[in-house]
Structures are given as C-alpha cells and as structure tokens.
Amino acid sequence: MKPTIGTTSILDRQGMKRSDEAYLAGLLAKSATRFMLLADQKPVINSNAERTEATIRWLTRADIEKAGLPVTNDETLFLGVDRQSGIAHFAIGVTEHRTRNAPGVLEFLRPVVDLRTLAMQGVMSAEDLSIAGQAKALIQWHENARCCGHCGGTTLVKDGGWKRKCWACGLEHFPRTDPVVIMLVVDKKGNRCLLGHEARFAKEPKMYSTLAGFIEPGEDIDHAVQREVFEEAGIRVGEVRYHSTQPWPFPHSLMIGCIGYAETTDITIDPTEIEEARWFGVDEIKQMLAGKHPSNWWVPGKQAIARSLIKSFAEGKI
Ligand SMILES: [Zn+2]
Known part of the structure; x- marks a missing residue:
C-alpha cells in the first residue's frame, strides 16, 4: 500500500518550457486545455449525492470566462501537460472575497471540499489527489x-x-517545500515500536501515530530524526533508514518517512509536544491496523504515510 497524494505524476510539468510566456499563452488559448479552480484553496469537484466519490471538476476556458474570471498568464498556474493526451492543465485560485465581484460564481463553484477531508475520506483517486495536492501547495505559496x-x-x-x-x-x-521527518522508532530487536498521542489527535477512541517534526536549517535527515525523537519522547535513536516520502500540501510539506532504531527504551515525554508515548508490540499493532483493538485504539488511515510505516513494522519489513 502506498500513500495516495503524490504517488502518481500523470502530468509532465515541463519545467524547461514554463518560462516561455508565448508557449503558455498558446496553451491557454487551446479549447481542449483544462482548468481546475480552487476556492479559498479548496478544490471545486464533481461528487455523487452520497459523497462517496469525488473527482476534480475540469473546466474549459469558455467555462472560466463565463464565470467572469480572468484567464491570463498572471492568474493561471501551469500544472503540466498530460503525458498521454498532450492536454495542458492549469489551476486558478480564487478567494471568496474576489468571487463577490463576479456575480453567480459562488453557485457555479459548488461543491468545494477541503482537500485534507477528501484525502482522509479516500473518495478521490490517487491521480486527482496528486494533481489537487500540487495545485493546493502552489496556490498556498502564492498567497504568502x-x-x-x-x-x-x-x-x-x-x-x-x-x-x-x-x-x-x-x-x-x-x-517552498518544507521537509518534515516522520519516523517509526523501533527497539533494537524490532519487537516493539514507539507511537505517540498528541493533544490534537482523536481521543474517543484514541488514535496513536508516529512521531514527526520539521527539519531545521543546517540539519540532515538522520539528525532531525534523532533530535525530534529525543525531544518528544526522551529516546536515543542511533541508525536511521529511509522508508518512503509523501508530499503533504497542508500547507506545503514533504513528509520523509524513516525508521529509527532506538538505543534506549525509557520514555520521557515533552508535554508541550505530545500527551503520551508508549511502546507497542506487533500483535497490538496488528489489532490497531485491523480495527480490532480491545480499547478501540487506532492508527491513521490508509491515506497517511504514518500508516504505511506502521504497516511495514507489522509485516516485519523493517
Ligand atoms: Zn525585493
């Protein structure tokens, strides 16, 4: 299982061509070119009545102009060209404030749903989530x-x-892309792993997850893992191995998944960072992954890299 945001790249970003304004203007003029809108950074989608499926609502230039929104090089963000069809894809970010000047556009935009919710609910394909994640992170950067x-x-x-x-x-x-280390810490024999519970996590029933933190300037991945684990849980980590990555466009992070091998086992938490940390054995982790833990404790869903790390431990693949 792989996390879903960023796992596909069906669009060729054409980094060598995007400085060519005439080239982009030519793409913007094509009738087949597709545009996605994000209203206050939330993607405009198609959805069934039950909200069990969602897709990006792709619009044409004519649709955008009909809605009273400008289609210029300044306002459109170039996402790339579909590797198979050759169709260009752009994103346009609009704010609610701006849409007040374009009558009727708010109705036209509905439904808009927060991308994190779409990702967590698992109602959108990996392709659409990846494109929406790219657009969301880029638009958020422009805002700031x-x-x-x-x-x-x-x-x-x-x-x-x-x-x-x-x-x-x-x-x-x-x-910007902000690097974050997210690490599953395991004991020396690989029998137990360390998970934490932060104040912001669900409490009833209780969710546990891997520890995580931003990499600081001048720091490499290994030292960031060692520092964060010691700060949050008081555990000394020695060897660090890379596991996988996941773009996390909230706002524009890159989660770098690692396995950290603990050299100590006594936990001392930093209460400003987490409420609790504890060691879990393989059997208990398997129960949590299966949703069959006696206390209903659980771990993040399949859209999160944390689950991918925890699952590797349960399967003995660390
Ligand atoms: Zn300046």
Whole structure:
C-alpha cells in the first residue's frame, strides 16, 4: 500500500518550457486545455449525492470566462501537460472575497471540499489527489509570497506560477517545500515500536501515530530524526533508514518517512509536544491496523504515510 497524494505524476510539468510566456499563452488559448479552480484553496469537484466519490471538476476556458474570471498568464498556474493526451492543465485560485465581484460564481463553484477531508475520506483517486495536492501547495505559496521578503516590494508571477520576481529589487522567489521527518522508532530487536498521542489527535477512541517534526536549517535527515525523537519522547535513536516520502500540501510539506532504531527504551515525554508515548508490540499493532483493538485504539488511515510505516513494522519489513 502506498500513500495516495503524490504517488502518481500523470502530468509532465515541463519545467524547461514554463518560462516561455508565448508557449503558455498558446496553451491557454487551446479549447481542449483544462482548468481546475480552487476556492479559498479548496478544490471545486464533481461528487455523487452520497459523497462517496469525488473527482476534480475540469473546466474549459469558455467555462472560466463565463464565470467572469480572468484567464491570463498572471492568474493561471501551469500544472503540466498530460503525458498521454498532450492536454495542458492549469489551476486558478480564487478567494471568496474576489468571487463577490463576479456575480453567480459562488453557485457555479459548488461543491468545494477541503482537500485534507477528501484525502482522509479516500473518495478521490490517487491521480486527482496528486494533481489537487500540487495545485493546493502552489496556490498556498502564492498567497504568502505577494511581497518580497528582502525589500517588501510587490512580487510578480513568472514561469506559469513557478516563480515570483520582486518588481523593486529583482529578487526571485521560488515555491517552498518544507521537509518534515516522520519516523517509526523501533527497539533494537524490532519487537516493539514507539507511537505517540498528541493533544490534537482523536481521543474517543484514541488514535496513536508516529512521531514527526520539521527539519531545521543546517540539519540532515538522520539528525532531525534523532533530535525530534529525543525531544518528544526522551529516546536515543542511533541508525536511521529511509522508508518512503509523501508530499503533504497542508500547507506545503514533504513528509520523509524513516525508521529509527532506538538505543534506549525509557520514555520521557515533552508535554508541550505530545500527551503520551508508549511502546507497542506487533500483535497490538496488528489489532490497531485491523480495527480490532480491545480499547478501540487506532492508527491513521490508509491515506497517511504514518500508516504505511506502521504497516511495514507489522509485516516485519523493517
Ligand atoms: Zn525585493
């Protein structure tokens, strides 16, 4: 099982071509070109009445113009070209504030659903989740990059949305991806793994998950894992092995999944980070994965890289 956001890349991002404004303008003019809208960063979708299935609602240029929204190089973010059909895909971010100036557009946009909810509910395909995740992370960055961090000047959109350039000092700004380590810590014999319960996690029934934290400037992955585990649970980790990654566009993180091999076992938690941490044996983990734990304790769902790490432990693949 793989996490679903970012597991597919059906679009060729064409990084070499997106600085060519005439090329992008040509794509924008094509009738087959597809646009997705995100209203306040929530994707506009198609959904059945029961909300058990959702797909991105792809629109044409004519649809967008009918809704009173501009289709210009500044407003459209180039996601890429479908590797098979050659059709170009763009995203447009709109805010509720802006849609007030385009009468009727709010009705036209419904339904919009928060991407995290769509991912957690598992109602969207990996392809659509991956594209929506790319659009969401990029739009979120634009929201926060309107001014130059160096001189405070206004920044202008370049390269189909993959760059902003300061109008005043010329400094170029690029979309951010924030690296996060997410680690399953196991004891030396591989018999037990360490999971934590944070205050923000569901309590009734209680959810446990892997520890995680941002990598700090100047830090490599191994040291980030060792530092975070010691800070949160007081456990010393030695060897660190890479497991897998998952883009997590909330707001624009990259989760780097690791296995950390513990050198100590006594837990001392940092109550400002987590409420509880404990060791779990394989049998108990299998119960939690199967939803058959006697106390109904559970672990994150299949859309999360945490579950992928925990499942590897249950299957003895660490
Ligand atoms: Zn500047």
